[in-house]
Amino acid sequence: MSAKIIDGKAFAANVRGKVADHVAHLKEVNGITPGLAVVLVGEDPASQVYVRNKGKQTVEVGMNSIEHKLDASTSEADLLALIDQLNNDPEVHGILCQLPVPDHIDADKVLAAISPAKDVDGFHISNVGLLGTGQKAMVPCTPLGCLMMLREEHGSLSGLNAVVVGRSNIVGKPMAQLLLRDSATVTIAHSRTKDIEEVCRRADILVAAVGRPEMITGDWVKPGATVIDVGINRIPNGEKTKLVGDVHFDSAVEVAGAITPVPGGVGPMTIACLLANTVTACCRAHGLEEPEGLTA
Numbered sequence: 001m002s003a004k005i006i007d008g009k010a011f012a013a014n015v016r017g018k019v020a021d022h023v024a025h026l027k028e029v030n031g032i033t034p035g036l037a038v039v040l041v042g043e044d045p046a047s048q049v050y051v052r053n054k055g056k057q058t059v060e061v062g063m064n065s066i067e068h069k070l071d072a073s074t075s076e077a078d079l080l081a082l083i084d085q086l087n088n089d090p091e092v093h094g095i096l097c098q099l100p101v102p103d104h105i106d107a108d109k110v111l112a113a114i115s116p117a118k119d120v121d122g123f124h125i126s127n128v129g130l131l132g133t134g135q136k137a138m139v140p141c142t143p144l145g146c147l148m149m150l151r152e153e154h155g156s157l158s159g160l161n162a163v164v165v166g167r168s169n170i171v172g173k174p175m176a177q178l179l180l181r182d183s184a185t186v187t188i189a190h191s192r193t194k195d196i197e198e199v200c201r202r203a204d205i206l207v208a209a210v211g212r213p214e215m216i217t218g219d220w221v222k223p224g225a226t227v228i229d230v231g232i233n234r235i236p237n238g239e240k241t242k243l244v245g246d247v248h249f250d251s252a253v254e255v256a257g258a259i260t261p262v263p264g265g266v267g268p269m270t271i272a273c274l275l276a277n278t279v280t281a282c283c284r285a286h287g288l289e290e291p292e293g294l295t296a
């Protein structure tokens with residue numbers, strides 16, 4: 001039997017539709033247009049593609065997109081000055097500084113400089129702390145997108161065994177916090193985990209966020225489990241390259257109950273959730289009611 005393939009592209013289009021509806025409402029009723037500022041330092045080609053897609057989709061849902069493309073040699077002080085300016089700009093409701101930043105810039109310092117209320121990535125330590133203590137936070141986009149798909153698939157996650165493979169601040173740790181908040185039984189596995197295959201085979205929900213192409217094969221998957229593949233790995237494919245996840249799709253799809261593909265799974269949801277977070281940040285900034293179903 002072959003798993004249900006979770007259509008992240010369609011799901012993301014639906015989320016963007018809800019965002020667009022709420023943006024239209026904010027404009028009409030409150031005369032407010034949410035604005036998202038994206039800062040890119042340097043010329044990393046993958047980052048350029050992502051930033052372009054973010055800008056395009058921001059405009060498509062009716063929000064203002066403010067792009068700042070800085071030279072790779074930009075000093076940390078100049079970047080911090082720009083962030084300060086965006087923090088103080090009332091037209092800007094969300095700020096994202098595309099990672100990675102060049103080596104001479106301290107990413108932690110940059111993330112700490114973004115106003116927590118405008119931190120649509122949810123990477124500021126105050127949002128990390130709010131999420132970890134079950135308070136109202138800005139939630140990182142990728143884990144938020146995964147959670148939305150899991151809730152749609154399962155209804156309640158209460159009591160389910162969830163295994164998150166990967167312990168990054170960007171995906172693994174916040175994903176685990178969100179699953180815990182939904183009363184799943186949560187295990188974080190990583191490169192040093194003993195008998196990692198066994199651990200994964202106990203998972204009703206398996207979230208792969210390790211950054212190792214096709215590491216998780218079908219024999220690691222419990223029959224009927226839901227597999228969420230966060231990996232985006234570009235690997236050689238003959239003369240060209242192709243995009244694969246952290247899950248070996250062809251074997252896992254034969255065992256899982258439901259699975260996200262790469263591309264077309266988690267990736268599109270990440271951008272949709274960035275737009276959702278921007279609307280949420282805008283509503284919070286103005287003390288307005290938040291949109292339904294777009295937050296954790």
Ligand SMILES: Nc1nc(=O)c2c([nH]1)NC[C@@H]1CN(c3ccc(C(=O)N[C@@H](CCC(=O)O)C(=O)O)cc3)C=[N+]21
Nearest residue numbers: 050096097098099100121232263264265267268270271
């Ligand atoms: N501050 C910050 N926030 C981020 O959220 C952030 C970041 N930095 N740096 C880079 C990563 C990566 N990321 C992706 C977003 C969308 C897709 C996406 O839409 N992927 C498509 C395919 C895209 C392709 O073909 O390359 C898909 O999976 O279907 C992928 C990756 C956000 N990131």
Ligand SMILES: [Mg+2]
Nearest residue numbers: 166167190191
């Ligand atoms: Mg790891």
